[in-house]
Amino acid sequence: MDQKPQATDEPQVAEEGFSYGPAPAPRRGFLAGVAAIAAGGLAFLAPLWSGIRAALEPLERPELDANLVPVAKLAAVPDDGVPHKYRVVMDRVDAWNTHRQLPVGAVYLRRTGDSVEALNVVCPHAGCFVNVAADRSRFVCPCHKSSFDLSGAVNDPASPSPRDMDSLDVEIRGDEVWVRFQNFLPGRAEKEPVV
Amino acid sequence: MRQAGAGGVKLLLEWLDHRTGYRRLVRLALVESIPGGARWRYVWGSTLTFAIAVQFITGIALWASYSANALGAWESVYYIENVMAGGWMLRGIHHYMAHATMVLLVLHLMQVVVAGAYKAPREVNFWFGIALLHLVLALSLTGYLLPWDQKGYWATKVATSIATITPVIGPALQEVLVGGADYGHLTLTRFFALHAGVLPGALILLIAAHVFLFRRHGVTTGGLRSQMDGAGPGNADERDEGGDPEAASARTGIGQFWPDQALRDAVACLTVMAAVLFLVIRSGGAPLGAPADAAEPYAAARPEWYFMFLFQWLKYFPAGTEIIGALVIPGVVVALIALMPFAGKWRLGHRFNVGFTGAVLAGIALLTWQAYAQDRADPDFVAAQHEAEAAAARVVELAAGPDGIPPSGALTLLRNDPLTQGPRLFADRCASCHSYDGHDGLGGEFAEPRTAADLKGFASREWLTGLLDPEQVATPRYFGGTDFARGRMVRMVQSRIAAFDAAQRDDLAKAVKALSAEAALPYQAALDEADRDEIAEGAALMASESIGCTECHEYRGTAEQNLGPVLTGFGSREWLAAFIRDPSHPRFYGDRNDRMPAFGPDEILSDAEIGLLVGWLRGEW
Numbered sequence: 001m002d003q004k005p006q007a008t009d010e011p012q013v014a015e016e017g018f019s020y021g022p023a024p025a026p027r028r029g030f031l032a033g034v035a036a037i038a039a040g041g042l043a044f045l046a047p048l049w050s051g052i053r054a055a056l057e058p059l060e061r062p063e064l065d066a067n068l069v070p071v072a073k074l075a076a077v078p079d080d081g082v083p084h085k086y087r088v089v090m091d092r093v094d095a096w097n098t099h100r101q102l103p104v105g106a107v108y109l110r111r112t113g114d115s116v117e118a119l120n121v122v123c124p125h126a127g128c129f130v131n132v133a134a135d136r137s138r139f140v141c142p143c144h145k146s147s148f149d150l151s152g153a154v155n156d157p158a159s160p161s162p163r164d165m166d167s168l169d170v171e172i173r174g175d176e177v178w179v180r181f182q183n184f185l186p187g188r189a190e191k192e193p194v195v
Numbered sequence: 196m197r198q199a200g201a202g203g204v205k206l207l208l209e210w211l212d213h214r215t216g217y218r219r220l221v222r223l224a225l226v227e228s229i230p231g232g233a234r235w236r237y238v239w240g241s242t243l244t245f246a247i248a249v250q251f252i253t254g255i256a257l258w259a260s261y262s263a264n265a266l267g268a269w270e271s272v273y274y275i276e277n278v279m280a281g282g283w284m285l286r287g288i289h290h291y292m293a294h295a296t297m298v299l300l301v302l303h304l305m306q307v308v309v310a311g312a313y314k315a316p317r318e319v320n321f322w323f324g325i326a327l328l329h330l331v332l333a334l335s336l337t338g339y340l341l342p343w344d345q346k347g348y349w350a351t352k353v354a355t356s357i358a359t360i361t362p363v364i365g366p367a368l369q370e371v372l373v374g375g376a377d378y379g380h381l382t383l384t385r386f387f388a389l390h391a392g393v394l395p396g397a398l399i400l401l402i403a404a405h406v407f408l409f410r411r412h413g414v415t416t417g418g419l420r421s422q423m424d425g426a427g428p429g430n431a432d433e434r435d436e437g438g439d440p441e442a443a444s445a446r447t448g449i450g451q452f453w454p455d456q457a458l459r460d461a462v463a464c465l466t467v468m469a470a471v472l473f474l475v476i477r478s479g480g481a482p483l484g485a486p487a488d489a490a491e492p493y494a495a496a497r498p499e500w501y502f503m504f505l506f507q508w509l510k511y512f513p514a515g516t517e518i519i520g521a522l523v524i525p526g527v528v529v530a531l532i533a534l535m536p537f538a539g540k541w542r543l544g545h546r547f548n549v550g551f552t553g554a555v556l557a558g559i560a561l562l563t564w565q566a567y568a569q570d571r572a573d574p575d576f577v578a579a580q581h582e583a584e585a586a587a588a589r590v591v592e593l594a595a596g597p598d599g600i601p602p603s604g605a606l607t608l609l610r611n612d613p614l615t616q617g618p619r620l621f622a623d624r625c626a627s628c629h630s631y632d633g634h635d636g637l638g639g640e641f642a643e644p645r646t647a648a649d650l651k652g653f654a655s656r657e658w659l660t661g662l663l664d665p666e667q668v669a670t671p672r673y674f675g676g677t678d679f680a681r682g683r684m685v686r687m688v689q690s691r692i693a694a695f696d697a698a699q700r701d702d703l704a705k706a707v708k709a710l711s712a713e714a715a716l717p718y719q720a721a722l723d724e725a726d727r728d729e730i731a732e733g734a735a736l737m738a739s740e741s742i743g744c745t746e747c748h749e750y751r752g753t754a755e756q757n758l759g760p761v762l763t764g765f766g767s768r769e770w771l772a773a774f775i776r777d778p779s780h781p782r783f784y785g786d787r788n789d790r791m792p793a794f795g796p797d798e799i800l801s802d803a804e805i806g807l808l809v810g811w812l813r814g815e816w
Binding site for chain 2: 055056058059061072073075076078084085087088092094095096097102103104105106121125126127128129131134135142143144145154157158159160161162163183185186187188189192194
């Protein structure tokens with residue numbers, strides 16, 4: 001007997017909790033509702049705005065200029081028309097750490113006489129590092145098998161890469177090869193720098 | 196006393212129920228009529244909930260030891276896996292349960308589709324299920340990066356690169372996900388916030404909604420459905436009014452969730468856990484590759500097995516059509532699955548849905564198989580994978596060594612390790628002319644022999660014995676491919692040494708021991724120590740008429756002419772580094788040097804790199 005009344009009590013208690021007191025006049029009720037939503041919304045505005053702004057903060061950072069860095073001595077690049085890979089070492093700020101002389105990527109340098117061409121090693125398809133094939137006749141990407149000739153041009157119609165390998169500006173300064181090191185957005189036909 | 200105690204507990208529970216209404220909640224949770232009785236095929240939803248609960252438990256425990264930053268993530272995971280008591284099992288369970296979740300998701304989806312459980316009135320719950328599938332995939336993707344090892348790093352890089360092809364917002368989306376233009380600290384903090392905060396929060400909400408709607412509609416019983424739709428006491432609302440559930444089930448001959456189905460569910464969950472534990476124990480935890488390195492290509496980069504079909508799929512989309520493969524077709528497939536409740540209304544709709552789901556799953560299985568088959572058949576991939584495994588094992592060895600992991604991170608351990616860097620430098624800078632044990636240092640084979648000497652075991656007794664062997668000196672292993680093949684040294688070995696008598700050959704063996712001792716090779720230290728007397732004898736013989744090294748080479752201040760490299764300290768750290776820096780120096784080949792570049796003055800290799808290369812060639816690690 002003492003269990004049943006409790007069970008039937010509960011919903012009533014719950015309902016009473018919400019319909020307590022006399023109903024407000026309709027107009028006053030509407031205005032109060034609007035005011036409640038406005039005040040409540042306003043209370044959430046600052047945290048939401050701060051949170052979303054923090055999440056989108058990377059978009060607000062100033063654009064970085066492409067970096068001109070020395071990559072190798074000219075004498076160190078074999079004059080054989082075959083691309084050779086060189087690490088790019090430069091200062092890099094990673095959020096709260098500044099790394100001095102950190103290896104940040106790599107370039108292929110290909111020398112013919114005194115002219116040097118530079119290609120970013122990153123595949124324009126999906127961002128893997130492209131290798132020189134074992135027979136040194138072409139580039140091939142180990143991920144999705146994009147294929148390029150030694151100048152970096154796509155050489156196979158089935159190649160998934162949407163564009164040629166990304167060439168980089170080269171300056172010969174004295175006996176050193178300087179490269180304007182830049183990464184580009186993968187997966188598109190045009191070369192668009194990553195900012 | 197006993198009775199009074201029992202009465203006291205009863206009173207306390209009564210009071211608690213009056214204040215909280217917990218009995219009704221327990222009834223809601225446990226009392227569920229199952230038309231047609233409990234079935235093994237109803238266990239999939241429960242096993243999935245269990246798997247996700249396991250991920251929460253192990254995930255929070257892992258969280259307590261994990262550090263989301265680029266200089267500490269790998270290190271903290273290494274610590275969990277290799278140092279923390281039981282950490283390997285904790286991480287192993289989290290890793291393999293994530294795999295199990297994928298399998299269970301597919302089974303659950305198949306069960307839902309085959310049973311027609313997507314049909315009215317369950318459309319919304321079906322969509323919740325599809326949303327849950329995507330949340331779990333997103334959890335896997337974000338979790339894969341967190342150990343910050345080479346594998347997760349490069350695979351995730353490919354994934355976020357693909358995100359950039361999303362029309363309009365692609366690049367911004369990638370930048371927000373990655374936390375800037377480059378992978379770094381903020382990539383990890385963001386992925387971790389997603390993996391441990393945003394996605395699990397959304398997962399809890401959706402699972403709650405999913406289970407609530409499931410309880411509202413009851414199980415789908417296939418053949419029994421038509422009877423159920425009209426009169427069945429299959430849902431919680433009706434059950435509440437129906438009074439005593441046991442009496443109800445006795446009336447209609449239907450099963451109950453508690454305890455019949457609950458027992459089956461519990462046994463299924465235990466089986467899943469046992470399978471996961473088997474995998475964890477078999478592999479001794481979860482895999483951890485070498486720490487992520489932005490400058491070190493990783494040719495073995497592959498996603499986890501459940502994403503391999505997408506990886507393979509992308510190979511079939513040539514330039515310009517990538518967006519179709521990566522976004523359009525997967526989007527259409529997901530949309531078609533989401534529209535199943537409507538397709539199911541047509542006469543053959545259900546069959547179409549079952550067939551379509553089967554075809555998609557078969558296609559995924561085929562692509563997955565192709566991906567693995569192609570990788571297995573690709574020697575470059577196999578080599579890259581071996582290299583990756585070697586680096587992973589090596590860094591753990593170094594981290595466990597006496598110096599431990601420096602605050603600059605474990606990557607510096609590998610960057611300063613001769614065993615890791617030596618072969619890479621050799622393959623990059625030496626292997627166009629030299630070989631190492633016949634390969635390029637990393638195990639890559641050559642189509643034709645190299646022009647210059649094979650440097651495996653350089654300056655060891657074995658290597659020198661071969662050099663002074665008339666049969667071998669002019670082979671590609673030594674001077675065969677160089678200008679020196681026609682030089683004095685080769686002529687001397689082929690004429691003079693070939694004519695040596697037994698006593699002279701004995702002297703030569705002692706001289707070889709003496710010359711090799713100049714290198715002080717660590718792996719020959721015991722031999723050098725044991726043969727001290729012979730080495731002293733040999734050193735004297737080198738300048739003697741019988742052997743006559745000093746006729747052309749300087750050795751310990753004695754030389755008739757300086758035609759070849761100085762032999763004092765031959766093959767030692769200092770000698771070898773100086774030789775690589777500048778082989779054309781008068782101390783070595785002078786202007787008789789063939790084609791070997793001056794790696795030091797031309798800055799082809801830095802002094803640190805030469806040090807690593809020398810350390811590797813000399814077996815110092």
